[in-house]
Amino acid sequence: MAPVGALLQRALRVHQVYGANTDVGKTILTTILCNSASKIWKNEQVSYLKPVSTGAQDDADEGSGGVHSPGPSRTTQADLYAPLRMPVILVGDSKLGGISQTVSAFESLRLRGYDVESVLLFRDAVYENYRYLTDYFGDNYGISVESVAEPPKRYEDAQAERDSMTEYYAEVSEQKTVHDILTRLDKRHENRITRLEEMPTKAHGHIWYPFTQHKPLLPDRITAIDSAYGDHFQTLRSQPTTSSSPETNLLRPSFDGSASWWTQGLGHANPKLTLAAAYAAGRYGHVMFAEAIHEPALALAETLLKNIQNPRLNRVFFSDNGSTGCEVAVKMALRAARTRYGWGPDAKLGILGLKGSYHGDTIGAMDCAEPCTFNENVEWYEGKGFWFDYPTVQCTEGKWVVDVPEGLKADLGNGEEFTTMADVFDVEGREQGEGSRKYEAYIERTLEALQKQGRKFVCPGPSLYETHIPRDPLFQRTLVNVVRRSPHLFATGDSQSPAQETDATWKGLPVVFDEVFTGLYRLGRYTASSFLGVHPDVSVHAKLLTGGLVPLCTTLASDSVFEAFLSDDKSDALLHGHSYTAHPVGCQVALESLQEMQHMEKRGSWDAFKQDGWVSPESLQSPETTPRGANDSIVWSVWSHSFIDAVSHNSARVAGIWALGSVLAITLRSEGSVGYKSSAALTLQTRLREGYEEGRWNVHSRVLGNVFYIMTGQKTSRSTVRELETVLREVLMM
């Protein structure tokens, strides 16, 4: 089933008429508008559609009852019609109490992204609501309020009633007020289209895009997004719309295949997240956070600490995005290690990481990544640390292959093959094998060599996952294990002997996990660290944290790390903060988002996905009786096992495929340049974006060189994912 597109055509002017209440004269006023329109535009068809009762092609769509009257599906009308984004004429309530009803109805529409173009009501002489409402909507929202005379009193005689109403309609429909409304609506319709069509060119002239080389960027490559709903953007068709038929729908739904840069979880324009944001805005606005506490921040901190089920973590620091959150994490680790080993403030400290990591674009976060395309031309970048190369995992021709890079084969052997993805993630089982011994020995040798060079390190990390290069989880687990049991490998000539290390504190080095991308159900579990069976000392969470609405990041730390900053000197504090630290809107939205995702897990909302080849139905415990986390040993994806298997056999095009949770990554075979600079995945991306076949939906995705990746939200339906799989398989065969 193709998704619903917003209604916008050049010739067809559709307006939705909502009533502020039942019995406010919606039918009468809609009739007046239609009569009047028929006179102004004599050669055009004017008609109106009453939902439920008729299904004819029309241009004024009148909702029955009030804005929140439930439809047959029990969804209220305001929610049901929101994705169509028809401009709204709100029929105000002229009766006693009608001011309140009109304003509330307006607010309910507004918080679903409706554009209310006009408020129209009867000119009641007793309450004169139109007077108050004219000022209210004019002053606050620049929306004009128009009023027309009330209909005549009713006659018992049918003919008299008909005559009376005919006269009333004839008179009112001729009024300038009504004509003005219609011509204004018509003008706004035109302006809306003109603006949408101009947006790419204007953006091209004034916007400086993130991560974008502007030289080859032309306006036609810029997508104008009118709105978004659920899984889809509503985008302006990229072909020249002026040449298309006047009946062509100018907007079309485009699947948000990057989950809006990995942030999207509960669907675009989710009314519950909207109302959570609005509630916090209405209760606090923003309140400054130093030495203060408010409910959404405290509740969020408590929720995260409780649900993350890591006994080490007990402190929450708030910042605005993954990059700042990683800087905070590294500042924490730097201080903790420096204090432990007694290094001076000028000691050159680095992180122990994995190659190909990315933690954000502020300089401190960049410095955690090894030199690569992302930073090679960035002034002030200076990679600080050592980055291990590592074995990767992908599904190739139906097998899950742990692949060892050429340069490491002498140390790590030739890799392994597994039958299922679950086998790869059985890190405790694999830890008993010979492969694990080789990993340990290699990591120890490397650390010894670095120690001999006098290098000082502060943490392994701050990331153990990257999507575009799936890493062998055993290698990562082994790195943490070796680091934690080897404090002697990190002491240097000028180190003090490490303080007594108890179970309560970190050992070796503090372990930092960057879970910005991977945590909070993106990979199907609350934390990514659970895949490694490791409890980090510091972990960073953002993106899905706020379900895809506003920026917020949390850095969680152990008390042991926290205590490294305690002193009598103010300048020993973690002197980091942002103006909007722990802003209530973000915290409230995060609470709502985490709660909803946990409910979904508890209700078994993803069980059908899990049973699509990942686990047997019997191994899924009853969601009703299973507390969260009991299924944490499950390795699964929304992408079906049979799809992964099939694509992995397309060896002419596909080098490997990998899926976990809502993420899918396909490594394409590419000639010429590889990695980030490759354009192998671009062709695939372009085909999906243009919509390779009329009637098929198109997909908005992002690529990284020869890796094509795509992900869904956490609420994307199973049928949608299966349709996407069909689309992807077909495009991959083209």
Add this chain to the structure above:
Amino acid sequence: MAPVGALLQRALRVHQVYGANTDVGKTILTTILCNSASKIWKNEQVSYLKPVSTGAQDDADEGSGGVHSPGPSRTTQADLYAPLRMPVILVGDSKLGGISQTVSAFESLRLRGYDVESVLLFRDAVYENYRYLTDYFGDNYGISVESVAEPPKRYEDAQAERDSMTEYYAEVSEQKTVHDILTRLDKRHENRITRLEEMPTKAHGHIWYPFTQHKPLLPDRITAIDSAYGDHFQTLRSQPTTSSSPETNLLRPSFDGSASWWTQGLGHANPKLTLAAAYAAGRYGHVMFAEAIHEPALALAETLLKNIQNPRLNRVFFSDNGSTGCEVAVKMALRAARTRYGWGPDAKLGILGLKGSYHGDTIGAMDCAEPCTFNENVEWYEGKGFWFDYPTVQCTEGKWVVDVPEGLKADLGNGEEFTTMADVFDVEGREQGEGSRKYEAYIERTLEALQKQGRKFVCPGPSLYETHIPRDPLFQRTLVNVVRRSPHLFATGDSQSPAQETDATWKGLPVVFDEVFTGLYRLGRYTASSFLGVHPDVSVHAKLLTGGLVPLCTTLASDSVFEAFLSDDKSDALLHGHSYTAHPVGCQVALESLQEMQHMEKRGSWDAFKQDGWVSPESLQSPETTPRGANDSIVWSVWSHSFIDAVSHNSARVAGIWALGSVLAITLRSEGSVGYKSSAALTLQTRLREGYEEGRWNVHSRVLGNVFYIMTGQKTSRSTVRELETVLREVLMM
């Protein structure tokens, strides 16, 4: 007039009864609740207050009409009572269309931060709205819906009617449903107080605060903020509330004297900002921004570029906060200068700045500041640049004194005195004088010496203002002028000769202004750069940008800077971006906020302030006829001239005072340590915070060592500021 406090007492349980519509049985249901309460709590007084009609002391407060029915002041009830934050019982509408009315009324309350504790309505047998609403509120919000039998049909005979209703009341008031509602409300009242009282201790245990040395931080120093409205936080009283009288109001309004870290402009919980945020959330959620454009982002970019009136700026880059925005600005300047002078990617580049600057806490932003308390213990910090010492400006004993630091007197002379602040800011006039020549000569000599050392610079800035150390604007203007006319001073041995410099491009070095704190009316004008009469090549704007609601930052740049990143190589792009780049919620709120502040300027909302000693009424052109910017030559503050003058004469306590726009800074005389580590201002801060006298409002402020600063929002009333002045003067005399 003391501000309104939220109503929360231990013994008095107050609930506000709102009706979803008029004529929904609010009076009957409130009577039932009161009757029932009288029976459950026999020894306590139960009563209810109908606003407007009576003013008695009471515990159930029944709003007349619907939630948005206007009160006598024309403000609707939902807005009028919001600051009291009474828990709400919403009387649902059981009539035809009542589902819609009830849901919309709920949403209007929710987006003003009300907690709706219970929905109560008649059990109408025809429409059965209670069935739908029970599911709706239960599933979506965990709010329980209770219904009671409808009242009996009315009798014409008065006695019969009375008897019938008495019987009805007696029966319904005894029902378990009603008792359950009351005991639940009672429990929630208790829980609310318990939670508020526990919050500081819980926060002390789990929150890692920004900029805070935790060792001396005890729970009693942590402020529990229940909510905020307008200029005030509603905070839990810090004295042990258990020992206070049961009639003590547990919450009290506390003036937000740091404008929530300089972000607050249009008042906490401003309904228009809330609705702007909700609209964008409902229309888009968040949509990813690379190669895409949406209306709020484009409109915001266009608005800023137009209103900032700097012909150089033509590009807008979005990020999340001032720190990331400054990192982006510096990345821009680094590349522009490196390209111009042909330096290699490994050249050591620094910025030319002023001492005492602060641009944020990410490592790149920290590196722009000279070594100081903020960064002396921060690993990975490495100040990159050269920072000029500079003359300061303050009002001392009624004179505006330009004070030259001891070390610069040989070069710059002994400073100057001016009669008015406007004289100090008359930079074009002062530029003709001898002081200006000295500044130029000194800056040129310094740059020559740096050049001889082979130092490479990329921009002066990225800040020309800091609040706590007001700088002589002429010195800053001179620095920019010298830099712009002296490309020869920045070429080094390995430089290529600078490309042909036309008027369209920057000269010497790109000039970066960090206006995060100072721009967008904080200092009374749209830009801070206008005070210097300088057009920067890059400028950074945040904080007030979103009026004090959610994080957002914009970095504006010239095309000339932009073009330095154009090439055929992707890795030459500005590879910076955040997940929530240009998030629609932030952009929409920013648009609303900027529009409102501009309207205020145009309407002359600040004219009365301006006439309090800063300018003569005649020199204020008519706000009706003056386009924005025409008054840009005015130097003014919300703090009255007479207040500044008076405090400046308190020479026993005050070394100097300074005010501009909404900002006031007082440098206190301090014994012992100075600067950030001084605690001179702490005493003042504590007195204001505790409320030095019962009945006087208290003030929540922030200090920086011996500098006490305080600011208002852009909507704070003149009478509030004058009251604050009185409070400050009194506290300063203590």
